[in-house]
Amino acid sequence: MRASGDTLQGLDRASMFGAAPVVRVLALALIAYPAVVMAGQATLYRYPQFAIWAVGTFAISGVVLIWASSPLRLHYPRGAFVVTMTLGVAAHILESAAMVQGDPTAVKHASTVVLATLLLAQSGYCTPRQLLVATATVTAAVWVTFAAFGTLSATPPLVAPLMFSAPVLVFGTAAAAFATVAIAARREWESTAPQRAGVDSDELARGVARAVQQDHVTLLNREVTPLFQRALQLGEVNEQLRAAAAERSRLLRDVMVAESNRTWLQAAVGQCGAVSDPDRLAIGLEPEKRAAVRALIGQICRHPQLVDGSLRIALSSGANGDSDVVDCSIEFSLDQTVPLAASRLTPYYGMLRALFDRFDYGTDGPVRWLKFSYAR
């Protein structure tokens, strides 16, 4: 199993950054809940050591869940869903073995609630189909376990396994329903994005064009119009007029060259740092990737520990012999004398990892660096 465009993580990575701490809480509940329930009814178990192993198996499953749902991971790892559910079923078998030949209705089955929690915790990383298939498989496993331990026919027959598999059925189908609606909303948003962008851009373009024109008209009125009017009034050219025209020409050219050379990256960084992009490679980046880089730059520039002027961004191509690939490196320093704030940049790193190739990051003393690539 891998996170693809068919999962909530694949379609809306931003949603999953908030999910990671909640998944950790649920993973801890996977350990705490069965431990408390089983401890409370320890005397009812015929083989309590199996109950302890069941708690241990749930703990492993919780650790796998925490590991797999790290927000810095590119995809939910292949097989993590299968591993956690298999461990959950194994724990359920151990719990059933602990009470073998006992009265199944006399004790609480913590394992089925935990299995249901596992399904819910992974609803953002799986497709609705995977969740439904897992729900059906786990339910079947619960029934087979009841049959294997000879408790299927406990009075009244079939009712006990039905009741104990109820949490899995209820929360498994609810998890699939949740994923279905959440994914559908994202798909609809993506499908209508081009139309929205067109409308927004048209409206924006008019306002921005007016503002830019006004800037230029102001410049022309100040620097050029008086000169042209003087030339028209005089009706002839002289040395003074030639010199003034040459000077205004240089001034105007300098302004226009500066405007034409500026890229979105320089605009985004502003006074916060320095950009080295002699080939203007930044202009080839897609809008959504630009937005992610901009958002990160915004966070870096607002970071309370940022050392003034330490942000450096460099773009180059052809470093590995492939001129179609642009390599971007970002470097900045954080003041380590200030108490460390929570890692506010982590979600942005995760976003960039999902959007760019060869993403890497690290630290070197106070210096933080990250590198990534994209096709031109």
Place this chain on the structure above:
Amino acid sequence: MSLGLPQHLAMRSLSEAIAFASHVAAAVSLTIAALAPMLMQLSSPDLIIWPAAAATVPAIALLGLLVRSRSTAATLLFLIVGGAASFWYAVTLSSQLPQLGGNAAIYVLFIAALTCNAGPAKTFGVGVMWSTAGFVIGVASVFLGTAFTGVDEGVHPVSVMLFLFLLPALARAAFGGGRAESLRRHLYGALKHDRVDSIRLEAEREAAALLHDTVLGHLAALARMPDGPLDARLRTAIERDLRRLVGGEWLLEATTAELSIAIDTPFQDAVTRSRLDGLDVALTGDVHAIARLDETRGSALARAVEQCLSNVRRHSGTNRAEVAVLEGEGELTVVIVDAGTGFDPDSIADDRLGVRESILGRMERAGGAARIWSTPGHGTSVLLSLPLDDEPFAASPSATARASANRSANASNRATVTATAATVCEDPA
């Protein structure tokens, strides 16, 4: 992968997803609540347990109504009828199977179904209030039902219910609030800034190209003129500059559709103006194909051609140029060829805007491309290409990327007149 939903839609989507998931959970709970008494009835035919299964029918029906219409009336109806059904369910089971006790898991199913009503509201907080109401009604009805039949043990499905309440809260925290909310706001804020900046940068480049072709050119002409009366053509051009650039909305018109500076037929006018300036322009090929370009592209092409011809007149050392118009494969191509002195494209300084903005940049912004081949002593060929109107408009940044690729191609091919250009036009050498 996209940036996902903006915050306001993410919250709405989350609310809808939680509501739908709650309704599915309620439906499955009621189905199991119906199946269990039926199994019990099969195993104990002498007891009368089937009315408990029957009690779930109205609750399931009203849940269906609630799914279709998340209204206050539907929710109230579900809770009132569901509460009564739950009471009946508890009375039936506890009277026939008193050994179950009041705390049996089977009763929790009905309470869970009533709790998972999600309510009529779109907001999370109000949904929790309706769930609380459902929980209270469910617990009360089961408690009264079991008490009615004299079962002592009370209902206390607290742990399960806490779990039910905790889940929507966790889902909201996970997918809606906190870090996700902050990230979404920053991403969409960045996207908005980026859009404004992109449009502004494009507008500034367009303005630079327009001013280069007009004001800057006339200032340069003034700076080069010898002492004496002002040239009549320059006077006319300066008057036109003052009238249109300072007084009108030239940039808005240039970036949206028509360009006031370009007159009725922009391409023909560009050629005519160059001829009036003393250049002998031979126009060949399918000139009528230009009419298939929309106003924006037609205007951009005309101004780029005019800039090319202006360069020929001012820099090539010849007063002859050929303009060939070709149409093919959904694309219009215009080639401007002169047999002048040529130049080394690498020698053009970065601050020269004529080629970069008025030709390359202008074509790029119009969704097309421009390529230049020139060799010192062997003339120059410029190839301008634009998609025709029935082709999708390749707006930035894809056009930007394409033009960027073309720029790279220009860099590598600058010193060579390629076979393509030589085939399309006569070899300028």
